[in-house]
Amino acid sequence: MHYLPIPEPIAIEARTMMRDRFGHELHITKEKAPCRLCLRIPSVPQELILLSYQPLADRGPYAEVGPIFIHAAGCRPYPDVETFPVDFAARRLILRAYGSAGQIVDAVVARPGNAPERAAEFLSENRVAEVHVRHESYTCFDFKIVRAS
Numbered sequence: 001m002h003y004l005p006i007p008e009p010i011a012i013e014a015r016t017m018m019r020d021r022f023g024h025e026l027h028i029t030k031e032k033a034p035c036r037l038c039l040r041i042p043s044v045p046q047e048l049i050l051l052s053y054q055p056l057a058d059r060g061p062y063a064e065v066g067p068i069f070i071h072a073a074g075c076r077p078y079p080d081v082e083t084f085p086v087d088f089a090a091r092r093l094i095l096r097a098y099g100s101a102g103q104i105v106d107a108v109v110a111r112p113g114n115a116p117e118r119a120a121e122f123l124s125e126n127r128v129a130e131v132h133v134r135h136e137s138y139t140c141f142d143f144k145i146v147r148a149s
């Protein structure tokens with residue numbers, strides 16, 4: 001499986017234009033929220049940009065738009081895509097499985113450390129194309145999981 005951050009062009013665009021693809025004017029704030037580009041969760045508040053992001057390709061009503069944070073500067077896309085992002089290991093996480101037509105197939109709340117196993121179960125089904133990982137209570141998008149091939 002591959003653990004994928006948001007595409008880097010989304011972050012570069014937000015940082016340089018200070019506007020997201022949905023027309024929102026962006027600002028830098030200090031937060032401890034996870035960066036969806038490097039997939040690190042700051043232990044102390046760091047400068048982040050909040051923007052709107054649509055994690056699922058727009059093939060129908062399931063393609064939600066929601067808030068995500070990225071570092072305001074100085075980080076690169078999560079490099080170790082074959083490894084579950086360690087900063088998320090202690091969290092209970094929502095996993096949503098989507099099909100290739102953009103429809104939801106299944107969803108579950110995974111207990112801490114159990115997300116890779118649950119994602120593998122989803123991705124063992126042909127009808128599942130990708131799994132989205134989200135915060136358990138805020139439900140914001142964190143990253144996606146796809147088959148390695």
Ligand SMILES: [Zn+2]
Nearest residue numbers: 035038071075
């Ligand atoms: Zn970052």
